[in-house]
Amino acid sequence: MDYNKSIEAFSEAYKFIPGGVDSPVRAFNSVGGTPPFIARGEGAYIYDIDGNRYIDYVQSWGPLIFGHCDKDIEQNVIEAVQKGLSFGAPTLSETELAKEIVELFEGIDKVRFVNSGTEAVMSAIRLARGVTQRDDIVKFTGCYHGHSDSLLVQAGSGLATFGAPSSPGVPKDFTKHTYLAQYNNIESVQKCFDDGEIACVIIEPIAGNMGLVPADESFLRELRALCDKHKALLIFDEVMSGFRASLKGAQGVTNIKPDITTWGKVIGGGMPVGAFGASKKIMAYLSPEGPIYQAGTLSGNPVAMAAGLSALKKLKSNPSIYVSLSKKANTLVAGFEKAAASVGVDMVTNVRGSMFGFFFSKKEVKNFEDAQQNDTKMFATFHSAMLKRGVYLACSSFETGFISTAMSDEDIEYSIKAAYEAMANITK
Numbered sequence: 282m283d284y285n286k287s288i289e290a291f292s293e294a295y296k297f298i299p300g301g302v303d304s305p306v307r308a309f310n311s312v313g314g315t316p317p318f319i320a321r322g323e324g325a326y327i328y329d330i331d332g333n334r335y336i337d338y339v340q341s342w343g344p345l346i347f348g349h350c351d352k353d354i355e356q357n358v359i360e361a362v363q364k365g366l367s368f369g370a371p372t373l374s375e376t377e378l379a380k381e382i383v384e385l386f387e388g389i390d391k392v393r394f395v396n397s398g399t400e401a402v403m404s405a406i407r408l409a410r411g412v413t414q415r416d417d418i419v420k421f422t423g424c425y426h427g428h429s430d431s432l433l434v435q436a437g438s439g440l441a442t443f444g445a446p447s448s449p450g451v452p453k454d455f456t457k458h459t460y461l462a463q464y465n466n467i468e469s470v471q472k473c474f475d476d477g478e479i480a481c482v483i484i485e486p487i488a489g490n491m492g493l494v495p496a497d498e499s500f501l502r503e504l505r506a507l508c509d510k511h512k513a514l515l516i517f518d519e520v521m522s523g524f525r526a527s528l529k530g531a532q533g534v535t536n537i538k539p540d541i542t543t544w545g546k547v548i549g550g551g552m553p554v555g556a557f558g559a560s561k562k563i564m565a566y567l568s569p570e571g572p573i574y575q576a577g578t579l580s581g582n583p584v585a586m587a588a589g590l591s592a593l594k595k596l597k598s599n600p601s602i603y604v605s606l607s608k609k610a611n612t613l614v615a616g617f618e619k620a621a622a623s624v625g626v627d628m629v630t631n632v633r634g635s636m637f638g639f640f641f642s643k644k645e646v647k648n649f650e651d652a653q654q655n656d657t658k659m660f661a662t663f664h665s666a667m668l669k670r671g672v673y674l675a676c677s678s679f680e681t682g683f684i685s686t687a688m689s690d691e692d693i694e695y696s697i698k699a700a701y702e703a704m705a706n707i708t709k
């Protein structure tokens with residue numbers, strides 16, 4: 282494989298865009314090498330500007346559950362584009378998409394659309410704080426909820442349960458309201474409730490941003506009980522797991538119900554859409570019905586709604602796709618595991634619907650601390666060996682992989698074969 286055009290494009294991009302990218306992970310910093318510049322996608326594949334083809338397990342980091350250039354979504358978007366890109370006035374498609382979502386989820390009566398997952402979460406937290414009239418929130422180490430100030434936190438010093446900024450530019454005064462707990466560890470959440478006036482607990486019920494690490498059912502149940510006891514709200518951030526882990530996301534695989542849910546990624550069918558939803562009672566606090574302010578110039582624009590509607594309608598009318606998606610995901614990671622075992626390398630894997638994860642690790646991963654034990658060097662070598670063989674995996678061991686309906690059994694088989702070759706290479 283030849284990457285000359287991408288190498289040149291990257292150095293040109295670097296001159297005009299910080300790091301050459303508009304979102305840091307795209308720069309390949311944790312695996313090294315140059316990111317291929319993508320010219321186009323088709324079904325299961327992407328093609329870079331040097332003409333190399335890859336099986337795409339990233340799918341724009343989750344949204345493209347039907348693969349690239351799905352004809353139904355494309356057609357719906359084209360029709361919307363021809364009627365005007367945005368009006369900043371109510372349109373029918375917003376209600377239609379909101380209805381599709383409300384129909385699916387028990388306990389969700391109303392939905393508001395925004396333009397990204399970050400915005401959805403930021404707004405959901407403001408809503409929770411406004412409803413409870415408390416300032417403190419709990420988040421889990423290793424969960425990602427977008428790049429808003431209150432959520433860019435890392436463990437503080439010593440025994441403090443509240444977080445310290447994880448990025449310059451975030452004032453300490455903002456993160457002192459964010460308490461950090463350990464994933465799948467209820468005592469650590471109890472400690473936050475002991476120390477703070479908690480408005481809400483936000484969690485990825487199936488964490489996808491520390492690799493794929495699902496929460497235990499018993500842990501979620503205890504979390505629900507703790508929130509109820511303290512009259513705090515529970516927020517499920519399903520920006521990634523929504524319509525991915527199952528049609529109802531994590532809520533289709535667990536019996537625990539949140540108070541507020543956030544979505545992104547798949548809900549926009551490839552266009553920038555985020556959303557949050559809750560009961561009538563909670564949503565009534567939002568402006569203009571209630572006092573909590575939240576707004577957006579391009580929110581619910583008809584082109585983005587058209588893509589989301591098309592994706593959601595397709596998913597709802599073919600709920601069985603999740604069976605075949607997870608079958609493919611299981612085949613893939615079982616193949617990876619066998620390939621690793623063939624050269625004596627330890628690997629642990631997870632699958633939830635169309636989401637898959639693998640760690641170069643001996644021990645089952647239950648939280649971020651476990652995830653950090655994975656062999657990131659070995660991952661980097663594996664990643665580049667797979668890329669050379671036309672298999673495009675997420676460029677960090679703390680990400681999740683995705684199966685699309687456009688992938689064939691042959692694509693999966695090919696990827697497993699590539700994994701055997703890559704493993705043989707990395708242990709040489």
Ligand SMILES: *Cc1c(COP(=O)(O)O)cnc(C)c1O
Pocket residue numbers: 396397398399400402425426427428485489490518519520521522545546555
């Ligand atoms: C991707 C993601 C976000 C942020 O969404 P953006 O659209 O990138 O702003 C928030 N929460 C989770 C769980 C995510 O995976």
